[in-house]
Amino acid sequence: MVIYHTSPRDACVAASVSKTVKSAAESDLVWERFLPPEYSSLVPPRSLDFSSKKEIYLSLADDSVLIDDGKKSFWLEKASGKRCYMLSAMDLKITWSDCPAYWQWNTVPDSKFKRVAELRDVCWFEIRGKISCGMLSKGTHYSVYLVFKRAGGRSYGFEDTPMEAQVGFVGKDAAKKKFVVLEPIDMDQPSGYRYTSVSLTWVSREDRTRRLREVGGNVEEPKVRGDGWSEVKLGKVYIHDGGYDDDGDEIEFSIMETEQGDWKSAMIFQGVEIRPMKEGEEMVITK
Incomplete structure (x- = not known):
């Protein structure tokens, strides 16, 4: 019962104490406590071959499973057992996504x-989405990431264009705005022409500096992930032990750029990932 009230990481550490403690730390009683209540509907058919609840837990931590008719993926953070999700692009609201002249729905092998x-080509860029607070782990700080990559190794119109991002609760206090870019900002890049999908556009170093100054100069840049995709942090949110945890409460997030024109x-969007903040990340509660 002592191990039952710890965490998956603590249970694995305790298992090294002695054979007796290891037997307790690896018991089904302990590991069923770490599994989500609906785990039996989440594990793949091969779970019938698993010999313990710990093996089922590790299967959900090592590999994500598709849910909601393939529109979302779900997995557990291995050390804590916190819930993680990715909402596919199909589960998001993308402006003009139903118009083939602006967007295409394709299949890629690494998605x-x-x-x-x-x-394909837009001047009004806007992506929005929502997720129920009841699907997430209580008492947890979450970060929200847009997951994407260039199409064909090259994209246009993103190099010098900060975009507005927001994460917050539907119908609650207004979400705090921040600015992100989908291409890294190279301040040492000289003035010159930038390719767009339709023409060459002259962009000066002064213009790039001006745009950053207009949004405060604090812009989140993307990072390349281990799976070959890139991600940029849209914001963060805290799921309270009480209050914002009912199925009726939702988190909403967005990224948009509609003013520069x-x-x-040439950018591919896989979806939006929502996962617990790691140790060392800034833990600021968003109301």
Whole structure:
């Protein structure tokens, strides 16, 4: 019962104490406590071959499973057992995504999902989504990431264009705005022409500096993931032990750029990932 009230990481550490403690730390009683209540509907058919609840837990921590008709993926953070999700592009609201002239729905081999959204050409860029607070782990700080990559190794219209991102609770206090870019900002890049999907556009170093100054100069840049995709942090949110935890409460998030009027193209969006903040990340509660 002592181990039952710890965490998956603590149970694995305790198992090294002695054979007796190891027997307790690896018992089904302990590991069923770490599994979500609906785990039997989440594990793949091969779970029938698992010999223990710990093996089932590790299967959900090592590999994500598709849920909601393939529109979401779910997995557990291995050390804590916290719930993690990725909402596919199909589960998001993308402006003009139903118009083939602006967006295409394609299949790529390294995506978790059947279809991804490939940007052909837009000047009004807007992606929004929601998730129920009841699906997430209580008492947990979460970060929200947009997952994407270039189409064909090259994209247009993103190099010098900060985009507005927001994460917050539906119908609650207004979400705090921040700015992100989908292409890293190279301040040493000289003035010159930038390719867009339709023409060459002259961008000066002064213009790039001005745009950053207009949004405060604090812009989140993307990072390349281990799976070959890139991600950029849209924001963070805290799921309270009480209050924002009912099925009726939702988190909403968005990324948009509708004012500059620059044409953007050649970017593939897999979805939005929501996962617990790691140790060392800034733990600021968003109300």
